[in-house]
Amino acid sequence: MNNVIENPTLMANAEALRQNARDASQMLKAMSHPDRLMLLCQLADGAERSVSELEELTDLHQPSLSQQIGVLRREGLIEGRRDGKHMFYRVADARALAILQTLYEQFCGAP
């Protein structure tokens, strides 16, 4: 009788956990691309960067870069602001920022 399947409370929790896992995995998926992660890293300090600045890091064609930026934007990870001819982007999701910080500690931390 102590079975997860037969316990409605645990069932609900399991379902909530599953939903959280779906949300989280969707965000991770958006981040789990080398170029997109590089872009996010440039924004990980919370500051804004223009597309031109971001372009310097990746060696992507301009449309590809714009496309990757579009993915991050549609997933709500970043938001843009226009200033004259330039677009400035920043990380717009606190959860993403927290993950980026952990990634920095774990992958770029001191040896």
Added chain:
Amino acid sequence: MNNVIENPTLMANAEALRQNARDASQMLKAMSHPDRLMLLCQLADGAERSVSELEELTDLHQPSLSQQIGVLRREGLIEGRRDGKHMFYRVADARALAILQTLYEQFCGAP
């Protein structure tokens, strides 16, 4: 002259950053799958779980479950130990554990 492209130190840092981003994105990719993330969540406390236990959470066919476990194993995120007929898995990468903890805080934390 204050150009990133022409500064060898920054160049080296950029290349190191790129490599870190590649490493990190590879790990994120392994985690960015709802079923695999659910599996990892079950192991996020550092404890071991048998495949049978893990199976209760996902509604995957056995071969599919085994395949996802295989992905995590090949990426080095988990390691297994055999005990009789059962295999017990645990998270085998401290970086993954740190990320999982952050995910828990951000996606399962109190409102």
Added chain:
DNA sequence: GCGACAATATACATTATTTTATTATGAATA
């Protein structure tokens, strides 16, 4: 040790879906 069963892993094939690169074009602003 042998046969039967249980738990897990692997192999493979198939189909569907995603991702990526490329080229071209469009819109906003200076």
Added chain:
DNA sequence: TATTCATAATAAAATAATGTATATTGTCGC
């Protein structure tokens, strides 16, 4: 008109989902 950025369209490539079959390893009863 030149810059900066975004979008569209599309073809190629990679990845994922699913199902079936089979292999491996171990247990237990004999």
